[in-house]
Amino acid sequence: MLFKTFFLVLIFTNVNAQINTLKLNSSSLGIGFYNSSAESNRIGLGINFDISVKGKNNIYSIYAGRAYLININEFIKEILEFNFTYGKEVYLNNFIVAEGHIGVGYTSHKASNTETHSAVGIPIRLKLYVKFGKHFSMGVNPNININTFERVLSGHLIFQHHF
Numbered sequence: 001m002l003f004k005t006f007f008l009v010l011i012f013t014n015v016n017a018q019i020n021t022l023k024l025n026s027s028s029l030g031i032g033f034y035n036s037s038a039e040s041n042r043i044g045l046g047i048n049f050d051i052s053v054k055g056k057n058n059i060y061s062i063y064a065g066r067a068y069l070i071n072i073n074e075f076i077k078e079i080l081e082f083n084f085t086y087g088k089e090v091y092l093n094n095f096i097v098a099e100g101h102i103g104v105g106y107t108s109h110k111a112s113n114t115e116t117h118s119a120v121g122i123p124i125r126l127k128l129y130v131k132f133g134k135h136f137s138m139g140v141n142p143n144i145n146i147n148t149f150e151r152v153l154s155g156h157l158i159f160q161h162h163f
Contacts, residue, residue: 024163025054028127030141030156034067034079036109037151042076044069048141048156052087059087061101063123065143065154079152080108081145083123097137099127107147121147127158135162 030048046067052059063085069077083105090098105123110116122145129139137160145152 022053022055025052027051028160030158032156101125119147119149121145
């Protein structure tokens, strides 16, 4: 019992130390297109938002997106996704930065006149942006969400604020 208690205290202390080193990193808003593997001939419009914290060289992000795939005369599908991702950043030079992220998330697909399908997915994201000063950057954000229902592709123009 003493060993288990010591082990739990050691784990808690280590996790608490890591949490204390996390600092608010950035938030971004993206506007762009969505496409799903089931609706390959239709592209929809969507938005995404993320907020991230940074600890040492690691980036932890909460990411949400919403899109509507539409036809000329009718609503086709609504896609929602909420993801938690882990990533790294690489400075390509003094003002161009690339971030790669992978994680786990929830995705929901609701088509017109049908039921809602939900699935756990694996989001893979890339951000490539140009920094304009210390607090603002602009770039592109291609994403793929691989899940058990259907694959979702998206690409966004992002506006990012750095804290």
